Amino acid sequence: MKQIQLKQVSKCFGNVEVIPPLDLQIEEGEFVVFVGPSGCGKSTLLRLIAGLEDVTTGQVLINGEDATAIPPAKRGLAMVFQSYALYPHMSVRKNIAFPLRMAGLDKAEQARRVEEAASVLNLTDYLDRRPGQLSGGQRQRVAIGRAIVREPTAFLFDEPLSNLDAALRVGMRLEISELHKRLATTMIYVTHDQVEAMTMADKIVVLQAGMIEQVGSPLDLYHKPCNTFVAGFIGSPKMNLLAGKEAAKHDAHTIGIRPEHVAISSTAGEWEGVVGVSEHLGSDTFIHVTCPVFSEPLTVRASGELDLTYGAKVYLTPDLAHLHKFDDLGIRLK
Amino acid sequence: MxxxxxxxxxxxxxxxxxxxLLGWMLVPLTMTLYFSFKKYLPLRGGDLGWVGFDNYVRFVSSSSFWPAVATTLVIVGGVLIITVILGVLLALLLDQPIWGQGVVRILVIAPFxxxxxxxxxxxxxxxxxxxxxxxAHLWRAVGAEPIQWLSQASLPSLIMIISWQWLPFATLILLTAIQSLDSEQREAAEMDGAGPIGRFSFIILPHLARAITVVVLIQTIFLLSIFAEIFVTTAGAFGTKTLTYLIFQRVLESQNVGLGSAGGVYAIILANIVAIFLMRVVGKNLDR
Amino acid sequence: MARTVSTRRKTLTTIAAWTIGIVIFFPILWIIVLSFKTEGDAIKTPLEVLTSLWTFESYAVVQERSDYFKHFTNSVIIALGSTLLGVLVAVPAAWSMAFVPSPRTRGILMWMLSTKMLPAVGVLYPIYLLFIQLGILDSRIGLVVVLMLINLPIIVWMLYTYFREIPGEILEAARMDGATLRAELLYVLTPMAIPGIASTVLLNVILAWNEAFWTLNLTAAKAAPLTAFIASYSSPEGLFYAKLSAASVMAIAPILIMGWFSQKQLVRGLTFGAVK
Known part of the structure; x- marks a missing residue:
């Protein structure tokens, strides 16, 4: 069932059109991630769905009903903010209970649901603390607790992990994924981090300058990026995008090849180059190779142990099965 | 958003x-404008009809107008000079490490x-x-003749009283501004070899420029309408009649409302000229 | 600031600062001394004053002869009443300007500030006349309204600067949590802004307590607050130094104490946020 639908939704701030009219459908129970570089309009899009901003044109449908004119308080959506936006003057218990209190639930029911949410999120010991006394990860969990107690139609996450340190981020990523599996509620998640998008999403919406570049599953985007922007944005390290004579050999304006799909050899191969900086990650080594035939250096993945000294001559061979071809507008060639 | x-x-x-606020501004302002074009003497015949710009001309040409303007300027100027200079010095002093700094601060701001x-x-x-x-006791103790402060040195006396009231304000604001100066900036200046005077004139004073402007403008607005201090000391005698006090006398003491209202309109125009400058400074702050 | 300052230098600055502090504070200190003297002793030379008998007599006389507490009550009602009324009107306005800024917000704020700069004397007669017509000359309610209006711009401005420091996301979170506008203001914004609201109240009580243009011109015996009551000493009969001192000490003591607590907010409030 289509749970949230955007029909020809656009947004202007003054004379600046930040989101040109777009359509989008989100199915019930899906984990959808909006991803794109900062300033691409992904947060604005989320706020339009939340009702924190008015759409300039178009309609927002929730559960098939037109919600365009419904204020955020009545849309039945819960949101987790980047800054967590906890109420600093209330205890954790009161923070989590706040939406229930606003909904007018009786005290006993409020208490029951708060306890339940707290045990799911490992917050039981912290219920009487103030947000100021909690660590970043705990605050994040309180914000999630406040969202889940009201059993919303959908959860909206606005870059929830960007204020956490790297190690915590990985942990919280797993927790949120787990939560999604358990609750089976629709989640819309905004991030600028393509790793988060790839690891968590059922469906990724790649945005650039307010426009949807591509919608698809993580593997769709990885294997069949529909243009050079998506190709360069999804995957880490970035896909090598190469233009010029070599691309023309493959009847394309630009060819793309991921670092993991290039073979490197010290004896023979298609492109000759010189080894630049190597980044050793233990499991993998990423080597930057400068080839005279391309204007930019290529990134190549090599197996962990390979040792190539700076300045050594090497040969690269792309795996043709994984070669992406794009035309002069950057659109994928069939 | x-x-x-x-x-x-x-x-x-x-x-x-x-x-x-609109009502508070418009209703009395309209009435003042209305009265200023009338001969209106509540105790001597009431409304005696329209007189055009007569009141405006008479207010300016009366023998007490220019002295009142001069008195106003002397008081405002005198107090501003004293409070700003002493305020900067006092703020610099209070910014130094002192035993019992909190108590001294309290003593200094109390008059406000x-x-x-x-x-x-x-x-x-x-x-x-x-x-x-x-x-008087002090003067006699050293064998001098006591000064008739408020009658013989009326303006300096008033300036002294008003400065005593406003010095704390200037000091407090300038001190706050000094303390907001990044200590790294001062240390950098010191590393660059600037002495105390160099640091004061190249780092501290420019940093204080904005705060000094604010002090000057806000005090000007308040000082232009100084009233109670004159009311209870000289009641406008001995050449201490400011513009504000002159208008007050015209309106309430001699009940010449038309004339007083014309004076009021002048006062409003004057205050607005100062206000425009203050708003520029405050307005800049809004953009941040 | 981990550097140590030489003790000699610190001693010198300490002596200088304390001397200046005491000189500035001296007039207040002196009236405190005089208030505990008899009228006869209060006019003697400073040395004789200090060595004469200490007594509470003047405080009792001030109350007995002039019903001091009536004026004190008037001051309390006028200062608190005008401030609380002002805050009530200003909180919603400041909320609007801080969290729903529009292109006009800046203009409105500036305009509000400009009303504060209207010289009182320019509108003295109209207000005086209106007060007579409405029968509120020399009434507490009249002064509450006037002082509320003259301080409203400062209250709105102060609250605005405090509200702007509250992240808008928290209010949005409340909205997402199903809070109505009323609930958002009552349960989220106001409790978070309590420190700011308290400082605003404190500063404006001080300003209203010390206001001495309207209180002098719009009151007589009945509603006169302490400012006007004290002014009645300007045409005294007989010896009155001790009584004037006692009355003054009682009039300034509460505000002096409040003022010391609000030093920081004072700067912010009186400069409209231009100096923090």
Missing amino acids: ATQHSRSAARMMMAPATIL FVMPTVSGLVWKNMFMDPVNGFF
């Missing part, structure tokens, strides 16, 4: 404050909280009284 809903709510919530009528009366009687005042 808002929706139709919150925008219309915002308009509603702004309404009470806006309407109240003394109501104007109290400070006027206390200075007039307990300090400046030529017979029993503290200064």
Whole structure:
């Protein structure tokens, strides 16, 4: 069932059109991630769905009903903010209970649901603390607790992990994924981090300058990026995008090849180059190779142990099965 | 960053404050303008009809107008010079490490909280009284003739009283501004070899420029309408009649409302000229 | 600031600062001394004053002769009443301007500030006349309204600067949590802004307590607050130094104490946020 639908939704701030009219459908129970570089309009899009901003044109449908004119308080959506936006003057218990209190639930029911949410999120010991006394990860969990107690139609996450340190981020990523599996509620998640998008999403919406570049599953985007922007944005390290004579050999304006799909050899191969900086990650080594035939250096993945000294001559061979071809507008060639 | 809903709510919530202030501004202002074009003597015949710009001309050409302007300028200027210079020095001193800094601060800012009528009366009687005042005792103790402060040196006396009230304000604001100066900047200047005077004139003073402007403008607005201090000390005698006091006398003491209202319009224009400058400074702050 | 300052230098600055502090504070100190003297002793030379008998007599006389507490009550009612009324009107307005800024917000704020700069004397007669017509000359309610209006711009401005420091996301979170506008203001914004609201109240009580143009011109015996009551000492009969001192001490003591607590907010409030 289509749970949230955007029909020809656009947004202007003054004379600046930040989101040109777009359509989008989100199915019930899906984990959808909006991803794109900062300033691409992904947060604005989320706020339009939340009702924190008015759409300039178009309609927002929730559960098939037109919600365009419904204020955020009545849309039945819960949101987790980047800054967590906890109420600093209330205890954790009161923070989590706040939406229930606003909904007018009786005290006993409020208490029951708060306890339940707290045990799911490992917050039981912290219920009487103030947000100021909690660590970043705990605050994040309180914000999630406040969202889940009201059993919303959908959860909206606005870059929830960007204020956490790297190690915590990985942990919280797993927790949120787990939560999604358990609750089976629709989640819309905004991030600028393509790793988060790839690891968590059922469906990724790649945005650039307010426009949807591509919608698809993580593997769709990885294997069949529909243009050079998506190709360069999804995957880490970035896909090598190469233009010029070599691309023309493959009847394309630009060819793309991921670092993991290039073979490197010290004896023979298609492109000759010189080894630049190597980044050793233990499991993998990423080597930057400068080839005279391309204007930019290529990134190549090599197996962990390979040792190539700076300045050594090497040969690269792309795996043709994984070669992406794009035309002069950057659109994928069939 | 808002929706139709919150925008219309915002308009509603702004309404009470806006309407109240609009009424407070427009109603009396219109009445003042209205009266200023009339010969209006409530105790001597009431409304005697329209007189055009007569009141405006008479107010300016009356023998007490230019002296009042001069008195106003002397008081405002005198107090500004004293409070700003002493304020900067005092702020610099209080910024130094001192034992009991908190207490000294409290002592220094206390006069600002003394109501104007109290400070006027206390200075007039307990300090400046030529017979029993503290200064009179002091002068006699060194064998000098006590000064008739408020009659013979009326303007300096008033400037002294008002400066005593406003020095804390200037000091407090300048001190706050000095303390907001990044200590790394000062240390950098020191590393670059700037001595104390160099640091003061190249780092501290430019940093204080904005705060000094604010002090000058705000004090000017308050000082232009100084009233109670004069009311309880000289009641406008001995050449201490400021523009504000002159208008007050025209309106309430001699009940010449038309003439007083014309004076009021001049005062409003004058205050607005100062206000424009203050608003520029404050307005810049809004953009941040 | 981990550097140590030489003790000699610190001693010198300490002596200088304390001397200046005491000189500035001296008039207040002196009236405190005089208030505990008899009228006869209060006019003697400073040395004789200090060595004469200490007594509470003047405080009792001030109350007995002139019903001091009536004026004190008037001051309390006028100062608190005008401030609380002002805050009530200003909170919603400041909320609007801080969280739903529109292109006009800046203009409205500036305009509000400009009303504060209207010289009182320019509108003295109209207000005086209106007060007579409405029968509120020399009434507490009249002064509450006037002082509320003259301080409203400062209250709105102060609250606005405090509200702007509250992240808008928290209010949005409340909205997402299903809070109505009323609930958002009552349960989220106001409790978070308590420190700011308290400082605003404190500063404006001080300003209203010390206001001495309207209180002098719009009151007589009945509603006169302490400012006007003290002014009645300007044409005294007989010896009155001790009584004036006692009355003054009682009039300034509460505000002096409040003022010391609000030093920081004072700067912010009186400069409209231009100096923090």
